[in-house]
Amino acid sequence: MPRVRPRRLRQSSALRRAVRETRLHPADLTLPLFVREGVEEAMPIGSMPGVVQHSLDSVRRAVTEAAEAGVGGVMLFGVPAERDARGSGATDPRGILNLATQVVREEAGDAIVVQTDLCLDEFTDHGHCGILDSDGRVDNDATLERYQAMALEQARAGSQLLGLSGMMDGQVAAVREALDEAGLVDTAILAYSAKYASALYGPFRDAVESTLQGDRRAYQLDPGNGREGVREAVIDIEEGADIVMVKPASFYLDVLADVAATSDVPVWAYQVSGEYSMIEAAAMHGWIDRRRAVIESVTAITRAGADGVLTYWATELAGWLNDGIDA
Template sequence: MTVTPRIRPRRLRTTPAIRRIASETRLHPGQLVLPIFVREGGGPVPISSMPGVVQHTLESVKGAVADAAAAGVGGVMLFGVPEHRDATGTGATDPQGILNLATRVVADEVGDALVVQTDLCLDEFTDHGHCGVLDVRGRIDNDATLERYREMALVQAASGSELLGLSGMMDGQVAAVREALDGAGFVDTAVLAYSAKYASAFYGPFRDAVESTLDGDRRSYQLNPSNRREGLREAMLDIEEGADIVMVKPAGSYLDVLADVAAASDIPVWAYQVSGEYAMIEAAAMHGWIDRKRAVHESVLGIHRAGADVVLTYWATELAGWLNTGDVA
């Protein structure tokens, strides 16, 4: 006897139009943020471990952010690559430092079209490559670092950053920065807390991008990849301290943490598709092992589906173009 199924889920997969109208998760260009590196001195420099990504100059970054704005990307996150570094990262608080100069350039170019965001961390500016100030024993001094973050916050806000990305993973960083901003009258400057930032192997290409001088590792302040509950705990603490947005980083290997945070948070939740995730897909595509366009779209869609309201991705402008024309799988 032949059994004819009455319930046929495949009905909603039969044609492109039906699949489109039945989609549970949809990406929009405004849900994407483009990370951008701006270097001090020299011309634009390709990053070998991140094909298609470059260290921009103050001039070339104008075209990159204009393209992002034209594609409808929601924002850009700026990282500085200075020529000179020192123990306390003084270049981070120099109004003429590369990141602060780049912020003013970008804000002037596209500040009305997208959200200009800045990385608030010392690692790109210190000669030891850590995210904070070291004590006499060579360990991160959490509270001394908070003072540097407060100073950075004021300079970045004055330079035109609308949203400060606190990525250093110091205890109390959100409260310290919020207090500094409010005390100086920057009450409208928003704080993005990199709340669940894990000590990941997937940051390797990023360290090429910022020419990292890191000696050792960051396991004493970034989260243990084994810990799921701790990621949620950190996010809840940052919300209590006044964060406007919380972040999970990396994204692809921490979708469980992302889903946990999204389920518990009453503020926006973002995720960062980091350099190693980008590099793996690009490398596999170069070898012809995967369909690049489909893999890019699927990877970002999966992060959004898991709970990210916004995704930071190096494909932001390109992916936004595909979404605008419907040229995605």
């Protein structure tokens, strides 16, 4: 008969809860939100069941609901009505993202961390994350100048945490320099350090009505590279990032664990649109238990080392956790 019986600690929900190594908390969750210019009500996104493009009115309600559930933050993405090669709407104080930031900050105050996506892809007519040169390639250094201008507008609009998602070399240092020179020293930077050129972004591109021509493999990370993701995070920390992130989450848990073991700043992960939609689609077909799959997926990301998780289930998951449903 075995003397060592690990099963003893699995015999009841109370025992399992008492010895659980990884625990989820609403404050560790961030809810991504899409705000579309020129709409009067929320518009469903076909490839992301349950997620919408918000109007300025509906985003107020979504942020209030998230804050009341104890969600830690909201990440805002803008969907403009017009786009051009330079992404001019990104630096327009009345552009949809900057306007939404003002609205949300006025609504939420400091009850929730208001975060903004700092990237040009939603605002350019070619859909790339930067300025194109005469050969149609993304010009890294010209793009940094645009990011600096975006950072100032977003910070002045009320963003507390800028999500640098463009994967340009030197973007953290450039944005930190611009913020500090403008006296915006308290505006924090979330660096999308290990952002991979993934197939899992498809539904997101529906959500922002992406006009992407080609792909982003020349600046996002190759899925086969793990050490490179750690290297990018280390560089961003050296340049002044306050938080670093791995994106996507589920397919890159090894990278997430390695970054977490290396970083001396908080490490977050983004459970991206494809991860969300795969679970939603399987659940709609009755192939998996939706709630259990949602909780398990976010638990796995946290267990791998994430201090925070961006997830489209943030408010719903927070509600379950508040009700004591955590497994």
